[in-house]
Amino acid sequence: MENRIEQKMQALTERGEKAFITYMTAGLPDMEGCKALVKAQENAGIDVLELGIPFSDPVADGPIIQNASYKAIQLGVNLEKVFALMKEIRAEGVEMPIIFMMYYNTALHMGLDKFVEECIGSGVDGLIIPDLPLEEQDDLKEALAREGAPVLIQLVSPVSAGRIPQILEGARGFAYCVSGMGVTGRSGSFHREILRYLTEVKKVSKIPVMMGFGIEQAKDVAPMKEVIDGAIVGSYFIRLLEANGYKAQAAQEYCRTFKKELNGLK
Amino acid sequence: MKASEKYFGEFGGQFVSESLMNALGELDRAYEEAIHDEAFLREKDYYMKQYVGRETPLYFAENLSREYGTKIYLKREDLNHTGAHKINNVIGQILLAKRMGKKKVIAETGAGQHGVATATGAALFDMECTVYMGEEDMRRQELNVFRMEMLGAKVECVKSGSRTLKDATNEAIRTWSQTVEDTFYVIGSVVGPFPYPKMVKEFQSVISRESKKQILDAEGRLPDVVMACVGGGSNSIGMFADFLDDLSVKLIGVEAAGLGIETGKHASAMALGKPGTLHGMRSYLLQDGDGNIQIAHSISAGLDYPGVGPEHAYLRDSGRAEYVSITDTEAMEALQELCRLEGIIPAIESAHAVAYAKKQAKKMKENEIMVICLSGRGDKDVHTVIEYQKQQRR
Numbered sequence: 001m002e003n004r005i006e007q008k009m010q011a012l013t014e015r016g017e018k019a020f021i022t023y024m025t026a027g028l029p030d031m032e033g034c035k036a037l038v039k040a041q042e043n044a045g046i047d048v049l050e051l052g053i054p055f056s057d058p059v060a061d062g063p064i065i066q067n068a069s070y071k072a073i074q075l076g077v078n079l080e081k082v083f084a085l086m087k088e089i090r091a092e093g094v095e096m097p098i099i100f101m102m103y104y105n106t107a108l109h110m111g112l113d114k115f116v117e118e119c120i121g122s123g124v125d126g127l128i129i130p131d132l133p134l135e136e137q138d139d140l141k142e143a144l145a146r147e148g149a150p151v152l153i154q155l156v157s158p159v160s161a162g163r164i165p166q167i168l169e170g171a172r173g174f175a176y177c178v179s180g181m182g183v184t185g186r187s188g189s190f191h192r193e194i195l196r197y198l199t200e201v202k203k204v205s206k207i208p209v210m211m212g213f214g215i216e217q218a219k220d221v222a223p224m225k226e227v228i229d230g231a232i233v234g235s236y237f238i239r240l241l242e243a244n245g246y247k248a249q250a251a252q253e254y255c256r257t258f259k260k261e262l263n264g265l266k
Numbered sequence: 267m268k269a270s271e272k273y274f275g276e277f278g279g280q281f282v283s284e285s286l287m288n289a290l291g292e293l294d295r296a297y298e299e300a301i302h303d304e305a306f307l308r309e310k311d312y313y314m315k316q317y318v319g320r321e322t323p324l325y326f327a328e329n330l331s332r333e334y335g336t337k338i339y340l341k342r343e344d345l346n347h348t349g350a351h352k353i354n355n356v357i358g359q360i361l362l363a364k365r366m367g368k369k370k371v372i373a374e375t376g377a378g379q380h381g382v383a384t385a386t387g388a389a390l391f392d393m394e395c396t397v398y399m400g401e402e403d404m405r406r407q408e409l410n411v412f413r414m415e416m417l418g419a420k421v422e423c424v425k426s427g428s429r430t431l432k433d434a435t436n437e438a439i440r441t442w443s444q445t446v447e448d449t450f451y452v453i454g455s456v457v458g459p460f461p462y463p464k465m466v467k468e469f470q471s472v473i474s475r476e477s478k479k480q481i482l483d484a485e486g487r488l489p490d491v492v493m494a495c496v497g498g499g500s501n502s503i504g505m506f507a508d509f510l511d512d513l514s515v516k517l518i519g520v521e522a523a524g525l526g527i528e529t530g531k532h533a534s535a536m537a538l539g540k541p542g543t544l545h546g547m548r549s550y551l552l553q554d555g556d557g558n559i560q561i562a563h564s565i566s567a568g569l570d571y572p573g574v575g576p577e578h579a580y581l582r583d584s585g586r587a588e589y590v591s592i593t594d595t596e597a598m599e600a601l602q603e604l605c606r607l608e609g610i611i612p613a614i615e616s617a618h619a620v621a622y623a624k625k626q627a628k629k630m631k632e633n634e635i636m637v638i639c640l641s642g643r644g645d646k647d648v649h650t651v652i653e654y655q656k657q658q659r660r
Binding site: 055056131155156158161162163180182183186 | 272279426436440441443446447540543545555559
């Protein structure tokens with residue numbers, strides 16, 4: 001199995017370690033700055049990076065990522081430029097798994113076959129598409145049925161209930177469990193039945209289970225530490241980057257601390 | 267459920283977050299049950315008659331017919347309670363919400379007509395109502411903002427993106443995905459994820475059911491042309507529905523050309539649009555070179571939407587309906603013409619259909635028949651008309 005996400009997940013499982021995944025909007029503060037941030041995070045030991053592809057109508061995102069997305073569009077960031085950035089990142093030796101978090105129309109507009117080819121050519125390992133539920137994935141899965149293509153990460157929600165086994169059947173990489181209802185970046189609003197729901201997913205899942213949405217510090221996931229295999233931080237990380245002028249050092253410190261605390265949770 | 271049921275040809279579907287999938291399934295089941303339940307239909311018909319004021323007249327516009335040179339009938343949806351066709355759909359959806367035990371409703375609105383209709387229905391059935399409206403539209407349609415507030419609804423000002431209907435819809439979808447466990451989302455047009463396009467069509471198809479019967483009574487035959495304006499496309503789908511199988515009836519949808527298609531400042535998703543996904547559906551959309559959704563432009567807030575309902579996309583591609591467009595200027599001229607000739611002040615949205623009627627009539631004979639859906643009245647637009655006239659004088 002060649003996929004970087006799957007290799008990483010296997011290595012973490014063998015070491016009994018939890019994964020730490022961050023999200024950042026591609027192209028912020030600019031292309032060079034973004035590259036520096038990617039490298040800083042790899043050095044700090046994050047396990048997987050999600051790169052957000054800006055879109056005009058990000059309905060799964062709260063205000064923080066909406067604004068970041070808007071800013072990136074104003075700077076001229078688009079899918080083509082992010083593919084170019086990816087090629088540079090890989091050429092400069094970044095080896096960690098990278099996932100595109102994007103809306104379906106962006107890929108559709110490029111044409112699915114061309115999109116997948118670009119993913120393969122630039123070293124994209126996974127896709128998270130929040131407006132593409134299981135029932136609408138056939139076209140994309142067909143385009144992804146190629147050697148070296150990224151894996152499509154499946155999202156699970158607290159109200160997925162009976163859909164969970166279906167969603168996870170054949171799922172690859174990891175299961176992305178959304179912590180609450182609605183959009184990204186709502187801190188302290190995990191679903192009231194979060195633990196029961198995560199346990200349900202864990203029972204069915206053959207792949208690691210990650211939790212995302214609304215997480216700020218490692219201690220936020222302490223109550224779920226027995227169930228989840230890792231945590232994803234997006235909006236809070238972007239807020240932190242903005243507060244620190246997108247300095248690589250601030251990103252590095254935060255990631256190092258989170259990763260350490262996540263694996264030392266009592 | 268087979269995927270094909272959720273599609274009109276290649277258009278439609280359910281491009282929403284996982285958290286809404288069970289809710290959409292539940293909504294579809296509840297809807298199918300309701301429309302096959304005599305008691306539900308009786309209750310709906312009761313409110314349609316006694317509260318909304320249906321049926322609405324199919325008025326033979328004698329002066330307009332003489333002026334344009336063909337027989338023109340106006341389906342008077344402007345005479346409905348709250349002033350437009352929007353209430354037909356709202357009563358249906360709110361009764362469904364009530365049946366599903368929901369106490370809270372949310373809605374998006376552009377011109378404010380759907381917002382007012384939803385606020386009205388919520389007041390009638392004692393539900394908590396929040397309406398999402400773009401900041402730009404709140405300015406253009408201030409009167410409707412006051413009306414919603416008088417009716418007890420909370421109007422949430424949406425300041426993201428273009429600050430119009432597109433962004434109000436984004437915000438309503440975001441809110442719904444957070445509150446789906448106890449809230450019903452009343453979508454105002456034949457857009458959004460399945461089953462909304464199907465459901466809204468059914469609730470609006472009363473327009474063509476009545477029209478067909480009325481025209482047969484008046485003329486003893488089917489019309490040659492049936493026409494309506496298209497934003498998201500709810501009054502037009504309602505106007506087309508019962509004529510879809512009557513292939514002798516030409517169906518024409520009129521989109522907003524804004525300042526002109528060639529200027530790029532327009533709202534004609536089907537003139538130059540490319541299929542894509544937005545607001546839970548695959549349909550024709552105005553997009554830029556990166557697949558970002560473009561800002562639509564129309565003097566009429568109700569047509570100011572960069573997409574179109576999936577069934578319209580299908581009717582266009584299959585050739586069953588024809589879609590054309592009318593500029594701001596043409597619509598405003600038609601609005602004034604209808605005021606003077608017939609004593610009817612139409613909504614600017616509906617004036618787009620009247621404007622195209624003038625062009626279409628030139629291709630028709632004197633004894634041929636055209637039915638136009640006059641989807642709403644123009645009271646809400648008086649402010650826009652005054653501004654427009656001031657600009658013309660400069």
